[in-house]
Amino acid sequence: MPDIRAGDFLMSVFILILALLVIGLAxxxxxxxxxxxxxxxxxxxxxxxxxxxGWHGFIMGVLPGLAVLVLWVIAQPxxxxxxxxxxxxxxxxxxxxxxxxxxxxxxxVAAGLDTAxxxxxxxxxxxxxxxxxxxxVRDRLASVGVALGAEVTPQVxxxxxxxxxxxxTGALWRTVLTLAVAxxxxxxxxxxxxxEFRARNRVExxxxxxxxxxxxxxxxxxxxxxxxxxxxxIRFASMYPxxxxxxxxxxxxxxxxxxxxxxxxxxxxTLYISLVAMIVAVPIGLFTAIYLAEYAxxxxxxVVKPLIEIIAGIPTVVFGLFALxxxxxxxxxxxxxxxxxxxxxxxxxxxxxxxxxLNIPFISxxxxxxINAVPQSLRDGSYGMGATRSETVRQVILPAxxxxxxxxxxxxxxxxxxxxxxxxxxAGAAARLDLNPFEAMTTITVKIVSQLTGDTEFNSPxxxxxxxxxxxxxxxxxxxxxxxxxxxxxxxEQYE
Amino acid sequence: MNxxxxxxxxxxxxxxxxxxxxxxxxxxxxxxxxxxxVDILDNTVTAFIGPSGCGKSTFLRCLNRMNDTVAVAKVxxxxxxxxxxxxxxxxxxxxxxxxxxxxxxxxxxxxxxxYDNVAYGxxxxxxxRNKAELDEVVEASLRKAALWNxxxxxxxxxxxxxxxxxxxxxxxxxxxxxxxxxLLMDEPCSALDPIATAQVEELIDELRASFSVVIVTHSMQQxxxxxQRTAFFHLGNLVEYGETGAIFTKPSDPRTESYITGRIG
Numbered sequence: 063m064p065d066i067r068a069g070d071f072l073m074s075v076f077i078l079i080l081a082l083l084v085i086g087l088a089x090x091x092x093x094x095x096x097x098x099x100x101x102x103x104x105x106x107x108x109x110x111x112x113x114x115x116g117w118h119g120f121i122m123g124v125l126p127g128l129a130v131l132v133l134w135v136i137a138q139p140x141x142x143x144x145x146x147x148x149x150x151x152x153x154x155x156x157x158x159x160x161x162x163x164x165x166x167x168x169x170x171v172a173a174g175l176d177t178a179x180x181x182x183x184x185x186x187x188x189x190x191x192x193x194x195x196x197x198x199v200r201d202r203l204a205s206v207g208v209a210l211g212a213e214v215t216p217q218v219x220x221x222x223x224x225x226x227x228x229x230x231t232g233a234l235w236r237t238v239l240t241l242a243v244a245x246x247x248x249x250x251x252x253x254x255x256x257x258e259f260r261a262r263n264r265v266e267x268x269x270x271x272x273x274x275x276x277x278x279x280x281x282x283x284x285x286x287x288x289x290x291x292x293x294x295x296i297r298f299a300s301m302y303p304x305x306x307x308x309x310x311x312x313x314x315x316x317x318x319x320x321x322x323x324x325x326x327x328x329x330x331x332t333l334y335i336s337l338v339a340m341i342v343a344v345p346i347g348l349f350t351a352i353y354l355a356e357y358a359x360x361x362x363x364x365v366v367k368p369l370i371e372i373i374a375g376i377p378t379v380v381f382g383l384f385a386l387x388x389x390x391x392x393x394x395x396x397x398x399x400x401x402x403x404x405x406x407x408x409x410x411x412x413x414x415x416x417x418x419x420l421n422i423p424f425i426s427x428x429x430x431x432x433i434n435a436v437p438q439s440l441r442d443g444s445y446g447m448g449a450t451r452s453e454t455v456r457q458v459i460l461p462a463x464x465x466x467x468x469x470x471x472x473x474x475x476x477x478x479x480x481x482x483x484x485x486x487x488x489a490g491a492a493a494r495l496d497l498n499p500f501e502a503m504t505t506i507t508v509k510i511v512s513q514l515t516g517d518t519e520f521n522s523p524x525x526x527x528x529x530x531x532x533x534x535x536x537x538x539x540x541x542x543x544x545x546x547x548x549x550x551x552x553x554x555e556q557y558e
Numbered sequence: 559m560n561x562x563x564x565x566x567x568x569x570x571x572x573x574x575x576x577x578x579x580x581x582x583x584x585x586x587x588x589x590x591x592x593x594x595x596v597d598i599l600d601n602t603v604t605a606f607i608g609p610s611g612c613g614k615s616t617f618l619r620c621l622n623r624m625n626d627t628v629a630v631a632k633v634x635x636x637x638x639x640x641x642x643x644x645x646x647x648x649x650x651x652x653x654x655x656x657x658x659x660x661x662x663x664x665x666x667x668x669x670x671x672x673y674d675n676v677a678y679g680x681x682x683x684x685x686x687r688n689k690a691e692l693d694e695v696v697e698a699s700l701r702k703a704a705l706w707n708x709x710x711x712x713x714x715x716x717x718x719x720x721x722x723x724x725x726x727x728x729x730x731x732x733x734x735x736x737x738x739x740x741l742l743m744d745e746p747c748s749a750l751d752p753i754a755t756a757q758v759e760e761l762i763d764e765l766r767a768s769f770s771v772v773i774v775t776h777s778m779q780q781x782x783x784x785x786q787r788t789a790f791f792h793l794g795n796l797v798e799y800g801e802t803g804a805i806f807t808k809p810s811d812p813r814t815e816s817y818i819t820g821r822i823g
Contacts (some may be wrong), residue, residue, distance in 0.1 A: 439662060445657075448655035
């Protein structure tokens, strides 16, 4: 039996991919040469350019082999896991949580044996025959630096040994099959290559497939995220009355039980902070965009626009620091305390202001593009009527750009609603239903983080509520985005 | 083409509305227009013809200072409107453009209702005192632009929903709503089909009664049909300027003849 260690798994896959690339490269060179030779060097008689024949050879050398490899890598652990089931009592293996733990143990012991063999503390023979009767496996493995949490049970050791054997066999077959498929496809491509062969169309099809795959990944990921949140949210709903969650006025999670998990204080904090942020960001961002698009000379624009966009490059946690050490105390000392409205350093005002600043470049940049997209002929028409610049902006350009601007504002709003770091540091953590903007409040995002950080298990309503909160947040922002798209589509002017 | 009719009209004498002397335009390093001297008469349609890039549109845009909106453009020389230098520092281009209206190559109605499009000029210049007066101006302008009957029942609908020819007549109505003294038209029919073109040309002839009209056109037939006087531009120079019938029948410059007969252009 060949001894391929599990630790080498990635390495061997990597080498296999390298081998596929080499086959592909050979395919490129040979198919190209064969295509040219098939018409005695008169390239004009080829259906496709020689390069396309070359790429066809490359694709045939790489893709089928790669597909086999990927499928194998996905399937092998599942097959092995199923094969190992007879090492353990059925009841233990039926339970998903226990099975996961067991398999983790098995893999860890198997990896330990691999390491031991690699370090020379054990020979290959011994690693296969080792048994719990001849002494503590845990101690043996500890001596070569593999720490195990508990003593190895006989079942786990046997399963680990079986695991190693099957993994090694699997790796061998994986290599053989991948290379065989790649070789066959390579030879087939070579046979197909002649003057009339439509290599170009085939290459185009593969490119189309590649592009479609890329777009599918993004969509599938979104669906996956929603589904995973949905399943946890349903679990939450089975543990906690969902009406209390949506309409509860108190948020006081208590890990001993009797929690009150009302959404409304968090929702109120989120919307209030976002409102303040938009009141700051929309006028400033819009005015910036109008200045840049309509008034600024090309030289000013080329300096100012990148400078504003620098703000977008600052990590939000730095903005959070700014809110915590600068804006918060300033607002407290100069506005809140003198007006007698509060004495808290973190407040709705602080977080809203800083999120607003964060969103200025977002709005100004989008609105600038939208204003620039308004046709010059409309400006000419307005100036030709004797309108001033601001009349033109107010009466012609903004109405024409309005759908796009509304879209930009709604996108910025969903960013403000989803913002986490700045509210964590600037708004505080107290869930409160209050109108006073100088009071500390908190948002959905902050509470998602605080419910999930620390040593938690996903089996109590106090932790699962985070998924319900996340789902709520997702629905709100999704609704905003859909609404934004609807507005943009409905009121878009068609220009040629 | 009815050359007899044109000759007949030209007999009447008219006042000089715009007088341009030694007008030069530079776009950055490019010398777009050299030493143009033109007198544009009142109640006359003046056509500017010439091959693409000859400077005819550039000159048109000098007449209402639209070149001010182009950062790299530099205009020198004098242009007098009713004896007043429009490039004088005391002249506000905004007020000038209320007196010298403009219609562009492509119909460019604003994204507003038909009514608001026409009311745009009167509103920004404060020409009317109340809604009733504004209604009157809008109706009169639309009637003059021969559009009233087609749109009177849908004044509140968007101007961009009209057909190309209707849009261009809407733009003309918009331009004449401020009662300008001169109407500049930059290839107003180039984006229109023949029927719409005929409508707009008929309209131009009627507008002559109230304004001085200057039209830039690529179509020599159009120039012959609608204008009383024609200026021929070539490579930034004003080659020949005179009575339309004379330019088309016995041009004095060989370049004009070549262009009219289709040998340059």
